[in-house]
Amino acid sequence: MPNISYLKALNRALTDEMDRDPAVCVFGEDIGAAVTNFTAGLLKRFGAERVVDMPISEQAFTSFATGAAMAGQRPVIEFQIPALLFLAFEQIANQAHKFSLMTGGQTSVPVTYVLPSSGSREGWAGQHSDHPYSLFAHVGVKTVVPATPADAYGLLVTAIRDDDPVVMFAPTGALGKREDLDFAQLGPVPLGVGRIHRSGTDVTVVAVGHLVHDALAVAEELDGAVSVEVFDPRSLYPFDWAGLAESLERTGRLVVIDDSNRSCGIGGEILATAAEQMRLIAPPKRITRPDGAVLPFARDLDLSLQPNREQLRTAVLRVVGMDADTALKLIEDARGVEIGAAS
């Protein structure tokens, strides 16, 4: 079974969909040369009529895709930089997203927007480091943030086949993740269906995108002291509220780790919905970027504003009401070894 990276899985999904459906075409900057590798091999295989290098005109080519979609094509747009979504927000949120309702269902806009390198890339500074998935969930554009190669493959296939606009964030922190995958077994992953990567009984950690891997590491560290369930929503809009409610039926405690800015981020929505409608036996917590964060260039400053494992570990212990020393002792007892100071 080949060992496949997340980025390769995305490339494979796009290639497979272009093979399957001649209406699928790709628009973006430098996609012929495949500078991000997302589109590697596509120009040669499918030609310049379907793999269309665009001028640096994000606003025009985003709506160009809308027009093409309404005329029967199924465009995939690659944006190299997450902040380009701010530039094209009018074209996505105010045009592509609204056509179905505004026309009374006369048309649909099947465009997929892919961000292969969302969030911080460390050292790319203020205008290349955003992670604005909550913005799209807020306006109601279907939004997915896969964490693993298999989910990246499956969600991209689903996004392309979906008849509405879908934004896919592929976090920089997940792009290099690898997995042994049998391509014959890969298939679409439905929107709005979360995935429990690790079962637990004390706390549900909802982790978004690359932070799933941090949540799994923390769950492993705390094994023996706290039983952590790691819930990966995979798609933020639609969100698997039923899946989260089931998880909280088991655990009753909730921590969210989310790479959004704090105010109006998806983490806030998850906490609010859980508080309103789900079983909670302790006040929930969220770990996010600060309010209104602009990531500074200097590496340590950049990292200091992103959610991290230490913050998550602390939050998990707080919601179960356990101090770090007690946790350490429980872990040592459970494993029969002496670990020393936590972290």
Add this chain to the structure above:
Amino acid sequence: MTQTHLADSAGLYRTVRLIRRFEERAIGMVRAGQIVGGIHPYIGEEAIAAGVCAALRADDQITSTHRGHGHVLAKGADPKRLLAELAGRTTGLNRGRGGSMHAADFGLGILGANAIVGAAAPIAAGAAWAARRAGKDRVVATFFGDGAVSQGVLLETFNLASLWKVPVVFVCENNGFATSMHTESVVAGSITGRAEAFGIPASTVDGMDPEAVFAATADAVALARSGGGPSMLECVTYRFDVHHTFEYIARPRYRTNEEIAEGRSRDPIEIQGARLPESDRERIDAEIEALLDDAVKFALDGPVPELSTALDYLYADGMRARAGVA
């Protein structure tokens, strides 16, 4: 083939007259509270919609603007259903979901009026590109006002369309005003010069004369259809009435009575009407009044949408959004 019944003298007269009388009735319905939100009347600019759409084939497409009733009617939309849309009824073109600024009829190639200035041009270009990819020889005409020529996305679209010889016709309706701002106070350089800078042939057309607009558009459409790429027509016109009906209340003063009188001195209805025998004109006028009597009745008789359907059509796959209360 253009649609000769729309392009002959009587056909062009019929279209401009229909638009004029439709708008006058719609303004009456705004004043009566039967249309909420107001409208952007097209009165004075009818020759452009009539001339352009007469030069298109039935399977060609258009995109329109916030001032879009004329385009939608000229492309063949049923006046009854457009008026019902303005009145927010389920019998409207968009089932009451779009209103004046988003009227669309995809079956007739009307890809929607668009409420953001300049925003429809790339949509039109994309639709035209896709049609060519699908092996069709379709042309898409995109209407925009003089206000749009300062929007970056329009200029970006000129570049894309010219680069790939996309079969699109850019129709600028220069009515002299971006809302209240005189064109010359907000546009540097020239409008045709913008297109020419991208290698797009551009010409200035008398936008008060339906036949002049038709002739210029027919050339542009022929060029686009034969693979020659986009053209731009700057149709010089004058908006006889308000930017939007809110002006009847707000009463902003940005043009003098003399200027308005001067602008109204060339009326496309009269220009085209003078080309017909009086008896033909009277017959057409009477037909239009009867049609619009029916349209008003149809619009007001149409059911208002059920509240439970407010978010119907939000997603093409029928996905339901969460309610605002839990």
